[in-house]
Amino acid sequence: AVIHDQKLVRGEGGELHQIAHGSVPPLTTAQGGPVSDDQNSLKIGSRGPTVLEDFHFREKIFHFDHERIPERVVHARGYGAHGYFETYESLAEYTRADIFQRAGEKTPAFVRFSTVAGSKGSVDLARDVRGFAVKLYTQEGNWDIVGNNIPVFFIQDAIKFPDMVHAVKEEPDRAFPQAQSAHDNFWDFISLTPESMHMIMWVMSDRAIPRSFRFMEGFGVHTFRMVNAKDESTFVKFHWKPKLGLQSVAWNEAVKINGADPDFHRRDLWESIQAGNFPEWELQVQLFDQDFADSFDFDVLDATKLIPEEILSPIPVGRLVLDRMPDNFFAETEQVAFMTQNVPPGIDFSNDPLLQGRNFSYLDTQLKRLGGPNFTHIPINAPKCPFHHFQQDGHMAMRNPVGRVNYQPNSFGEGPRESPQRGFRSFAETEQGPKQRIRAESFADHYSQARHFYISQTPPEQGHIAAALIFELSKVQTAAIRERMVSHLINIDEGLAKKVGDGLGLKAMPKPAEAAIATRQDLAA
Ligand code: HEM
Numbered sequence: 001a002v003i004h005d006q007k008l009v010r011g012e013g014g015e016l017h018q019i020a021h022g023s024v025p026p027l028t029t030a031q032g033g034p035v036s037d038d039q040n041s042l043k044i045g046s047r048g049p050t051v052l053e054d055f056h057f058r059e060k061i062f063h064f065d066h067e068r069i070p071e072r073v074v075h076a077r078g079y080g081a082h083g084y085f086e087t088y089e090s091l092a093e094y095t096r097a098d099i100f101q102r103a104g105e106k107t108p109a110f111v112r113f114s115t116v117a118g119s120k121g122s123v124d125l126a127r128d129v130r131g132f133a134v135k136l137y138t139q140e141g142n143w144d145i146v147g148n149n150i151p152v153f154f155i156q157d158a159i160k161f162p163d164m165v166h167a168v169k170e171e172p173d174r175a176f177p178q179a180q181s182a183h184d185n186f187w188d189f190i191s192l193t194p195e196s197m198h199m200i201m202w203v204m205s206d207r208a209i210p211r212s213f214r215f216m217e218g219f220g221v222h223t224f225r226m227v228n229a230k231d232e233s234t235f236v237k238f239h240w241k242p243k244l245g246l247q248s249v250a251w252n253e254a255v256k257i258n259g260a261d262p263d264f265h266r267r268d269l270w271e272s273i274q275a276g277n278f279p280e281w282e283l284q285v286q287l288f289d290q291d292f293a294d295s296f297d298f299d300v301l302d303a304t305k306l307i308p309e310e311i312l313s314p315i316p317v318g319r320l321v322l323d324r325m326p327d328n329f330f331a332e333t334e335q336v337a338f339m340t341q342n343v344p345p346g347i348d349f350s351n352d353p354l355l356q357g358r359n360f361s362y363l364d365t366q367l368k369r370l371g372g373p374n375f376t377h378i379p380i381n382a383p384k385c386p387f388h389h390f391q392q393d394g395h396m397a398m399r400n401p402v403g404r405v406n407y408q409p410n411s412f413g414e415g416p417r418e419s420p421q422r423g424f425r426s427f428a429e430t431e432q433g434p435k436q437r438i439r440a441e442s443f444a445d446h447y448s449q450a451r452h453f454y455i456s457q458t459p460p461e462q463g464h465i466a467a468a469l470i471f472e473l474s475k476v477q478t479a480a481i482r483e484r485m486v487s488h489l490i491n492i493d494e495g496l497a498k499k500v501g502d503g504l505g506l507k508a509m510p511k512p513a514e515a516a517i518a519t520r521q522d523l524a525a
Pocket residue numbers: 071072073074075078112113114130131132133146147148152153157158159161220221222303336337338354357358361362365366369
């Protein structure tokens with residue numbers, strides 16, 4: 001509301017001062033000292049130099065100078081909202097996770113949607129993957145499902161992530177493109193990374209230009225485990241299904257929207273939640289055992305593959321409702337720290353080499369992004385269940401152990417103790433084999449699921465994929481990269497390859513992409 005009851009005072013230079021009065025509190029420094037004048041720095045005389053003694057000026061400028069923190073190294077542009085997750089039925093048969101024990105239980109949640117490649121100030125409707133990161137504040141600790149709106153990924157092993165991200169982001173000499181994938185470096189890397197072909201089909205499809213966050217699916221991507229009270233494991237894949245269904249915009253609409261309103265997606269989420277139209281997703285799970293996993297030609301540990309829903313129907317297990325915007329974008333949406341390693345007892349990892357790497361990466365990057373080891377003390381990241389540990393000190397420590405004892409075991413009867421029954425126990429998978437840098441042969445088929453995705457699309461959707469590939473690759477200046485991409489497309493669908501080849505004006509179609517010239521064993525021999 002606009003305040004009309006103002007006490008406005010004019011200063012010597014004609015500047016206006018708003019004066020505290022009645023219920024309007026005095027402005028203070030961060031140390032709590034009341035401020036007499038916030039319009040003028042402390043000077044010698046009325047036109048003289050500003051003095052170093054002006055602690056109010058120094059504190060105010062110092063704080064402003066440090067307002068920016070590093071943007072996320074990926075997924076920099078994002079928008080979040082609060083809500084809750086409601087469990088439909090007990091899943092105790094599969095998992096001992098507390099969140100799945102009681103029908104109707106509501107768990108507080110925070111979700112951040114994002115683009116991947118663009119910087120914090122880029123546009124919402126870039127052709128890009130969308131992050132779909134969910135933090136569930138369960139009674140046994142925070143559980144983060146750090147997913148995307150596409151069920152597969154570009155690479156199979158986390159060791160390739162820095163290369164992939166360097167290639168997709170702006171080129172280091174020219175600092176563009178800032179938000180989209182149409183450039184030589186990106187397509188160079190992709191064309192030399194056949195495992196990315198399935199993901200590329202999704203990224204060239206309408207999925208990569210969603211109408212709004214409310215019309216997107218979300219996927220945990222990796223195979224995880226559910227572990228029950230008897231320590232039995234079931235593999236699980238997580239899917240978020242939007243109640244409003246799936247909708248995208250067409251590419252020419254995306255281009256216009258980006259020009260007219262680069263905040264189109266965040267404005268949509270803000271306005272719908274403020275109007276009481278709370279977006280909702282159903283959590284569905286694909287559950288399967290080792291025998292089922294072994295029945296496929298592909299590997300369920302390979303994040304470039306999905307388990308078709310026609311083969312294994314996802315089961316609805318709960319719903320997620322977003323009903324409140326953050327009070328402060330920076331405090332909540334910017335400072336929230338999602339990490340795949342945050343799982344409660346009863347949820348566990350698989351050996352997916354992408355997931356294993358992510359479990360290191362998020363903690364590591366957040367140490368830097370959020371300025372030290374105590375970012376769990378920031379309210380948006382703190383658990384909402386009771387928690388007790390002996391971690392202490394470090395930058396910005398706000399919750400040090402109270403009393404004498406900050407270690408265990410101890411003889412003073414003070415502090416928390418281990419709990420073998422309730423605590424997290426890793427699933428005792430048996431592992432054996434030589435230590436080596438290798439990828440399993442079961443990861444080697446890069447084209448079948450790309451083809452399945454393409455042929456599952458309707459003719460207009462297939463047309464959009466072809467048009468996107470022609471548009472993107474026509475921006476690539478290096479002819480060899482364009483041809484290499486077409487040679488992969490031949491292995492996916494010859495009709496698609498022909499269309500793209502013609503669209504790019506290739507004089508002759510290249511040969512289909514082959515496996516490399518020799519195997520590594522040949523070279524070693
Ligand atoms: C950020 C998803 C693979 C490293 C994010 C975010 C999402 C996401 C949704 C944004 C989180 C937020 O809103 O704050 C995924 C998915 C992946 C994947 C679905 C594959 C299935 C990887 C890999 C790595 C990685 C392989 C590294 C080895 C990061 C980093 C951030 C990030 C460093 C920034 C986190 C931060 O600054 O807080 N990822 N990611 N991601 N991801 Fe991933």
